Amino acid sequence: xxxxxxxxxxxxxxxxxxxxxxxxxxxxxxxxxxxxxxxxxxxxxxxxxxxxxxxxxxxxxxxxxxxxxxxxxxxxxxxxxxxxxxxxxxxxxxxxxxxxxxxxxxxxxx
Amino acid sequence: xxxxxxxxxxxxxxxxxxxxxxxxxxxxxxxxxxxxxxxxxxxxxxxxxxxxxxxxxxxxxxxxxxxxxxxxxxxxxxxxxxxxxxxxxxxxxxxxxxxxxxxxxxxxxx
Numbered sequence: 001x002x003x004x005x006x007x008x009x010x011x012x013x014x015x016x017x018x019x020x021x022x023x024x025x026x027x028x029x030x031x032x033x034x035x036x037x038x039x040x041x042x043x044x045x046x047x048x049x050x051x052x053x054x055x056x057x058x059x060x061x062x063x064x065x066x067x068x069x070x071x072x073x074x075x076x077x078x079x080x081x082x083x084x085x086x087x088x089x090x091x092x093x094x095x096x097x098x099x100x101x102x103x104x105x106x107x108x109x110x
Numbered sequence: 111x112x113x114x115x116x117x118x119x120x121x122x123x124x125x126x127x128x129x130x131x132x133x134x135x136x137x138x139x140x141x142x143x144x145x146x147x148x149x150x151x152x153x154x155x156x157x158x159x160x161x162x163x164x165x166x167x168x169x170x171x172x173x174x175x176x177x178x179x180x181x182x183x184x185x186x187x188x189x190x191x192x193x194x195x196x197x198x199x200x201x202x203x204x205x206x207x208x209x210x211x212x213x214x215x216x217x218x219x220x
Contacts, residue, residue: 005122005123005125005128006123006124006125007123008123009119009120009122009123010119010120010123012115012119013115013116013117013119013120013123014116015115015116018115018192021196022196022199025196025197025199025200025203026199026203027203071200073197073200076193076196076197076200077197079193080190080193080194080197082128083186083189083190083193084190086131086132086135086186087135087183087186087187087190089132089135089136090135090181090183090186093135093136093137
């Protein structure tokens with residue numbers, strides 16, 4: 001889990017790679033379609049795809065001359081779950097602080 | 111937003127820095143308390159804290175000889191919201207695929 005989060009967050013720290021993920025959540029796409037909106041050379045773009053594939057965030061398959069890229073949803077879910085857990089802890093703390101503030105206010109009134 | 115996500119995901123790609131965040135969601139802590147569970151030299155640990163502070167994920171204040179570190183919740187919320195959006199798109203796609211499969215099955219029966 002730890003290593004997966006390392007890899008996922010590392011891969012997602014780049015805007016080009018996030019843009020690829022944002023496109024792939026709507027369905028598989030050919031490399032050429034994924035590359036089109038990006039104003040960077042194809043080899044540079046392919047290196048970003050390779051990072052995503054090596055991180056297990058996408059997989060790809062080649063048929064004839066077209067390589068199609070698919071998203072793997074599990075790493076996204078794991079990262080979201082980690083963030084949700086942090087928020088739950090944080091909100092739990094805010095709730096406890098708010099209860100504490102209430103009880104102090106009551107004690108001061110009484 | 112893009113830059114914030116770059117910075118947030120980059121900062122969270124390291125297990126030591128994630129552990130600091132996991133601790134701070136329960137409340138502020140002194141640097142010495144944050145460092146204690148980690149088997150790394152203090153200067154190395156301080157560099158991790160500096161990355162977190164420069165990314166806007168934490169802030170710290172010094173009173174006398176004690177530096178206390180607080181979490182900033184906004185970047186966590188922004189990253190969670192980005193991931194939620196991706197999941198929603200992904201699940202929407204799965205729903206559409208499932209409806210499509212149903213209507214094909216019906217067409218084949220009828």
